[in-house]
Amino acid sequence: MTIDFPLILVILVFGTGLIWACDAAFLAPGRRRAVAQLQGQFPGWEDTGSSQAKKYQAKALESSAEPLFVEYAKSFFPVLFVVFVLRSFLVEPFQIPSSSMVPTLQVGDYILVNKFTYGIRLPVIRTKVLDLNEPKRGDVMVFFPPHMNDTYFIKRVVGLPGDHISYHNKQLTVNGEPVIQEHMATLPEGNVRYQMGFEALGRSNHLMQTNDMRPARDFSVVVKPGHYFMMGDNRDNSSDSRIWGQVPERDIVGKAFAVWMHWDSLFSLPGFSRVGSIE
Numbered sequence: 001m002t003i004d005f006p007l008i009l010v011i012l013v014f015g016t017g018l019i020w021a022c023d024a025a026f027l028a029p030g031r032r033r034a035v036a037q038l039q040g041q042f043p044g045w046e047d048t049g050s051s052q053a054k055k056y057q058a059k060a061l062e063s064s065a066e067p068l069f070v071e072y073a074k075s076f077f078p079v080l081f082v083v084f085v086l087r088s089f090l091v092e093p094f095q096i097p098s099s100s101m102v103p104t105l106q107v108g109d110y111i112l113v114n115k116f117t118y119g120i121r122l123p124v125i126r127t128k129v130l131d132l133n134e135p136k137r138g139d140v141m142v143f144f145p146p147h148m149n150d151t152y153f154i155k156r157v158v159g160l161p162g163d164h165i166s167y168h169n170k171q172l173t174v175n176g177e178p179v180i181q182e183h184m185a186t187l188p189e190g191n192v193r194y195q196m197g198f199e200a201l202g203r204s205n206h207l208m209q210t211n212d213m214r215p216a217r218d219f220s221v222v223v224k225p226g227h228y229f230m231m232g233d234n235r236d237n238s239s240d241s242r243i244w245g246q247v248p249e250r251d252i253v254g255k256a257f258a259v260w261m262h263w264d265s266l267f268s269l270p271g272f273s274r275v276g277s278i279e
Contacts, residue, residue: 004124004150006087006088006123006124007124009080009083009084009087009088009123010084010123010124012076012080013077013080013081013084015073016072016073016074016076016077016080017073017077017081019069019070019073020070020073020074020077023066023067023070023073023074027066027067027070031063031064031065031066032064034063034064035060035063035064038056038059038060038063039056041056041059042055042056042059044056045057084123087115088115088123089115089116089120090114090115090116091112091113091114091115092112092113092115092253092254093110093111093112093113093260094110094111094112094113094142094152094154094256095108095109095110095111096108096109096110096111096154099234099237100154100155100232100233100234100237100238100239100240101140101154101155101156101232101233101234101238102209102233102234102237103196103207103208103209103233103234104140104156104206104207104208104233104278104279105140105154105233105256105259105278106262106274107264108262108263108264108265109259109261109262109274110259110260110261110262110263111154111256111257111258111259111260111278112256112257112258112260113142113253113254113255113256113257114254114255114256114257115253115254116132116254117132117133117254117255117257118132118133118134118135118252118254118255119131119132119133120132126250126251128250134160135157135160135228135252135255136157136160136202136203137157137158137159137160137163137174137201137202137204138156138157138201138202138203138204138206139156139157139202139204139255140154140155140156140157140255140256140257140278141154141155141156141157141228141230141252141253141254141255141256142154142252142253142254142255142256143155143228143230143247143251143252143253144247144251144253145244145247145251146244146245146246146247146248146251147244147245149251152253153230154256155230155231155232155238155240155241156201156204156206156230156231156232156233157202157228157229157230158172158174158201158229158230158231158241159174159221159223159228159229159241159246160223160228161223161224161225161226161227161228162222162223162225163175163222163223163229164176164220164221164222164223165219165220165221165222165223165229166218166219166220166221167216167217167218167219167220167242168216168218169216169218170210170216170235170236172199172201172231174201179199179200179201180199180200181197181198181199181200181208182197182198182199182200183195183196183197184196184197184198184207185197187209191213192211192212192213193211193212193213194209194210194211194212195209195210195212196208196209197209199233204279205279206233206279207233207279208233208234208235209233209234209235210235210236211235211236211237214236214237217236217242219242221246223246224246226248226249227246227247227248227249228241228246228247228249228252229241229246229247230246230247256278257277257278258275258276258277258278259274259275259276259277259278260275261275262274
C-alpha cells in the first residue's frame with residue numbers, strides 16, 4: 001500500500017492549526033477569566049512570599065494550564081508548517097528506488113527535487129497556480145506516470161510537446177537529428193555487457209548506458225501537446241514512456257537537481273561520495 005505522505009502532512013498541519021486556533025478563540029479566554037477571578041479570592045496575591053500569594057500562584061498555574069492535546073498541537077504546528085511549506089513549494093527529498101537511471105543515479109541515492117522550477121502547484125490536488133518555466137529537453141524530472149497516479153517516477157525528458165522522437169538500433173533521434181553519443185567504456189557484468197557513454201541532449205551532457213544482450217525496442221512517436229516523452233538513462237532496463245505512454249503536464253512534480261546522500265540499506269552506513277549536482 002502506498003502512503004500518501006502529502007495528504008497526511010496537509011491533514012496534520014490543518015488539524016494542529018485548527019486546534020490551536022480554536023483554543024485561542026474559545027478556551028484560552030475562559031482560562032484567563034478564571035485566573036482573573038482568583039485575584040479576588042486571594043487579596044494578598046501580589047505580596048511575594050506570602051501564603052496567599054503562594055496559594056494564588058498554585059491555583060493560577062492549575063487554572064491556566066492548557067489541555068494536553070492543545071499543548072501538543074501548539075508544539076507540533078510550527079514544525080509541521082515549515083516542513084509543509086518547504087516540501088510542497090520549495091524542495092522535496094526523494095530516494096532512487098530502481099536502476100532505471102543508472103549510471104546517472106544509483107539505487108539508494110537520495111536526491112533533492114526543486115518544486116517550483118516548473119511552476120507552483122497546490123499540494124495533493126496538484127493544480128498549478130503560478131507558471132514559471134517549462135521542462136527542457138535533457139532535464140531529469142520527477143512526475144506521476146499515467147499508469148500510477150500515486151507514485152513518483154524519475155526519468156529524463158527526451159521529447160517536448162510537438163517533438164518527433166524515434167529510436168532505432170539504440171540511437172535516439174529528435175526531430176530528425178541523431179542525438180550525439182560518445183562511447184566511453186564497455187562494462188562486463190557476468191554474462192552481460194553494458195555500453196556506457198555520454199549523450200548530449202538539449203543542454204545536458206549526461207551518462208547513459210545500453211545492454212548488448214537486449215533488443216533495442218525501436219519506435220517512432222510524435223509527442224502530444226501538453227505532454228512529455230520520458231526515458232531512463234539505463235535505456236534497456238527502464239519502464240518509461242515507451243511502455244506506459246507520455247506524461248501530461250499536470251502530473252509533473254519537479255526537477256531533480258542534486259544528490260545529497262547515498263544509503264544502500266538500513267544495515268549499511270550512509271555515504272556522501274556521490275554528493276553533487278545532477279546532469
